[in-house]
Amino acid sequence: MKKEQRRAHILESALEVFATKGYHAATVSDIINKAGVARGTFYLYFGSKRALFDQLLDDLFELLHNSVKRIDPGRGAAGVLAQMEANIDAVLQLMLDNRAMLRILMSEAVGLDPGFDKKVYEFYDRLLELTSRSLVLGRQMKVVRPVDTRVVAVCIIGSVKEVLYQIAIGRKLPRRDVLVREILEYGVRGLLEPEVARRLGYHRSDRTK
């Protein structure tokens, strides 16, 4: 039991160090100093700095994955929207409550090396898959207009990611509830005034403008 605590403690310390200095600038010395353990202890629990970061990333992805629920179409269009909202809210809440993890996801886990890239790629793959599926579902329910679901899924993920990224690099944005609402509305109703949309030919569902 003590071991698991120790391990968790080192992991936490490393998380903070990585978030502050970045993966490359962070040294094992930084981590063990912060954790207050000996050098050897570090390697007792983690095979390498890289392996520890791997672990951190896996944990983060698992948390994120768990906070996103698959859409249940059973409750109609309004229900689907509510579920989408809940998902966005959960992701934002998770990441905003843990800025260190946010920085890891948004900065450190990017372009580290092919091995990491693969892991990140696969994570976004799962996320895109979930999103795409929801869009296809929406199409079947005649709720979503004809779109290229692959591309639009990317746009949706991108909106959430960018909000988080901007927060990660320090930009001040509104409170979480506003963020969720704006992201969602931007996605579902778009930017135009209904009246204008109609006038510009955006009132039909087909692609022939």
Place this chain on the structure above:
Amino acid sequence: MKKEQRRAHILESALEVFATKGYHAATVSDIINKAGVARGTFYLYFGSKRALFDQLLDDLFELLHNSVKRIDPGRGAAGVLAQMEANIDAVLQLMLDNRAMLRILMSEAVGLDPGFDKKVYEFYDRLLELTSRSLVLGRQMKVVRPVDTRVVAVCIIGSVKEVLYQIAIGRKLPRRDVLVREILEYGVRGLLEPEVARRLGYHRSDRTK
């Protein structure tokens, strides 16, 4: 003249190396080998590896910035949309034509260190500023419904960025024209069928659902 060519040659070589191996994995040796110059020569043209990367990033940001035109409201709602489309198209074209730069932007320029973050932050700042301004303009023209322009600007940027990111990490997405259309339509008209939007109360422009 000769000097400027040499400098450009080293810069190009470095771009490829950084894009292939990433900033940290790329060594000065890699760069001078690719460029075919001596080690000392490298430092004759660039103060440090870091300074060279700075230069590369500045160039990239300038290119990107130049490919985005400020929206001219004089040509009405349809004109504004066309200009937005042109901007998205220009950015995609620029980056798709230069995968090395795309990789730099999407991977290497992220989370390098606080100094770089500032540069990147400022770039996105200018971009967000432009986008926000367009949105405010749209509001004034009564074309855009009431939104939090700061947040929505982030969403728009995020959509474009994510499309580019997914391409950078190797995902196959449709041709550029499809991408532009989908991004734009996702943004301006949203996902919902007009009929559904109306039913769900998304037909009014105000926020009181």
Place this chain on the structure above:
Amino acid sequence: MKKEQRRAHILESALEVFATKGYHAATVSDIINKAGVARGTFYLYFGSKRALFDQLLDDLFELLHNSVKRIDPGRGAAGVLAQMEANIDAVLQLMLDNRAMLRILMSEAVGLDPGFDKKVYEFYDRLLELTSRSLVLGRQMKVVRPVDTRVVAVCIIGSVKEVLYQIAIGRKLPRRDVLVREILEYGVRGLLEPEVARRLGYHRSDRTK
């Protein structure tokens, strides 16, 4: 009783590990894994990895020493030869039956550090002393021709050692009885045909060729 068994068990395990991986490449972890004891237990029985190896070497040298009997001159020239043969045979048998120890002797005990060298030096010293003494005895019995007993003793030891060394590094050599016979005959009668030796002036016992 139990303690002595445990100690012996660790010693055996270490012997195998050292023979397989070599002294330096062998870690205490390797040894305790093979022995199935805890790390602390190791240090309960042996002061250090080095001390254990010392022990192993002492045991080996004692075994070897015991397998070499002092020559009894009482039984004439033929008896002396038979005793020499028995000694060589005993050493070969001992080492061939225990390849792990052979490897230790031939590889690991060599050039470890000045402290070990002393131990090894002293072992060979005793061996050379025994051999030299036999040669001196042979001279007194007028059986051995005039030789530099110190040097020739080294040659004799060298022949046996090299045969063992070649076996240790994996060379296929004939069965033990052939080895003993060849080593012995090489030593006592030399290489030349008696007729040739006579012709070349090797028939006299003195040094004036």
Place this chain on the structure above:
Amino acid sequence: MKKEQRRAHILESALEVFATKGYHAATVSDIINKAGVARGTFYLYFGSKRALFDQLLDDLFELLHNSVKRIDPGRGAAGVLAQMEANIDAVLQLMLDNRAMLRILMSEAVGLDPGFDKKVYEFYDRLLELTSRSLVLGRQMKVVRPVDTRVVAVCIIGSVKEVLYQIAIGRKLPRRDVLVREILEYGVRGLLEPEVARRLGYHRSDRTK
């Protein structure tokens, strides 16, 4: 040119360090301190401590190999003996003139790791091959009595090696000329007084004692 000198200088310094402290105990710091070069310079010339030692060993083996000449049977039995003497003399001279190399060969190059063992094995292989061939030649010339040439070749090499080994670990032995004579005579005429050999049945060339 300067580079080759630098390289040779580091090599020499390393040779001394290895001879004094042994391969494992010797650190790269020891070597660069002795050579008076920076750490990086070491790695400019040698990929690793191991690679440098490899080089040292290769050089040594080449020197040794060059100092051993293939026996020319054209000059009769006496000529063959003279050539054998010359070979032994050359090897002893080479090694005695360079105690550092002697220690490397006798101590450090033994049992280092499988890679090194192979190199050493192959060196002795070539040496044994040369020696065996000479023995076969001697048999054909009816100069050498019937022996197992493989085993006897090992004995011959062993005699020379052991003399060198004993010197390497610090034993005082006679001057080189005495060593050569004793080794040679031990090999060619054996230990017995001709008279005794005859009496014991060692006067015939066949194996039926």
Place this chain on the structure above:
DNA sequence: GATGAATGAGGCTTCATTCAT
């Protein structure tokens, strides 16, 4: 200007040994 040999700070990792339980 151009070259490339030389530098050395600093990083990661191993592993023999200790000691509280």
Place this chain on the structure above:
DNA sequence: CATGAATGAAGCCTCATTCAT
């Protein structure tokens, strides 16, 4: 007695940068 988690000294190697030619 036995355990195994913890320790930290010490080693190897990399690579951005400098500078004499």
